[in-house]
Ligand SMILES: NC(=O)c1ccc[n+]([C@@H]2O[C@H](COP(=O)([O-])OP(=O)(O)OC[C@H]3O[C@@H](n4cnc5c(N)ncnc54)[C@H](O)[C@@H]3O)[C@@H](O)[C@H]2O)c1
């Protein structure tokens with residue numbers, strides 16, 4: 011089993027480090043375009059191994075894709091993060107070029123790899139990787155829903171005064187302010203969340219979740235990495251261990267939920283073949299309306315990418 015993480019910045023290095031801590035792989039390859047970055051972080055991670063008691067070695071590489079050959083899973087985190095005042099969509103032109111060229115190199119050396127995209131704007135960068143990889147959409151998908159759901163669960167745990175471990179939730183839609191947390195599908199150890207929290211508090215938490223990425227950008231001047239890196243690692247583990255975990259992921263829809271030819275966050279089953287199933291929940295009218303709004307926004311930004319491709323063709 012071989013895993014490559016492209017981009018040894020905050021998210022990529024965290025993802026590789028979390029995978030090393032899980033200790034089920036021999037090696038994680040970490041690649042960056044900037045000389046020394048992946049090598050330095052890999053060395054640091056290896057020096058943590060005797061302390062934290064793991065044997066997975068992270069190998070750092072500068073841009074030599076031959077060393078990533080025959081990866082089973084590749085996580086793409088290369089690209090600019092946003093700064094305060096920016097939206098994720100503002101990153102489209104820079105990151106589309108990066109994601110396209112990285113995906114082409116990955117496809118050349120690891121034609122059978124499952125590709126997990128993390129770079130923003132997430133839904134559209136996943137589409138960009140899908141176009142560049144020219145492979146089954148079940149093997150090209152994006153990480154966002156696990157992170158967004160984790161934020162929602164963490165905020166609920168704070169409010170209810172319980173462990174975040176006991177909160178189960180699902181969230182759908184694009185990775186942006188139009189994402190759709192689903193209180194009807196949120197429980198606390200089996201108890202409907204609405205029995206433990208007032209409607210006003212729940213509405214406030216949903217709103218905070220939607221702008222959860224921006225909250226961190228405003229605090230740090232760059233975007234989050236601990237939870238995003240761990241979320242991507244959780245997807246890698248589910249695939250390589252064929253766990254059949256159910257997670258919200260950014261998946262290519264071919265009619266599910268009434269949408270076609272769009273990447274959007276939906277619940278899926280993750281296993282050794284990538285996305286093994288898209289789960290279709292019964293949404294009520296309000297939920298459908300919110301999901302439609304979110305899909306419309308994602309489609310608009312996908313159209314910008316298609317337009318950029320026509321101009322550059
Ligand atoms: N999907 C999500 O939920 C989510 C969460 C957090 C961050 N992100 C996104 O992930 C991306 C990375 O964020 P970060 O905080 O790690 O940024 P970062 O700046 O810390 O790291 C990005 C790394 O990519 C590298 N890079 C740039 N071009 C490259 C190329 N062509 N090939 C290889 N490496 C290249 C850079 O040298 C840098 O080390 C951003 O686009 C950010 O918006 C997404």
Ligand SMILES: O=C(O)C[C@H](O)C(=O)O
Pocket residue numbers: 091092098130157185222223224226227233234238
């Ligand atoms: O908010 C960002 O720009 C990064 C990421 O998408 C996040 O949600 O943390």
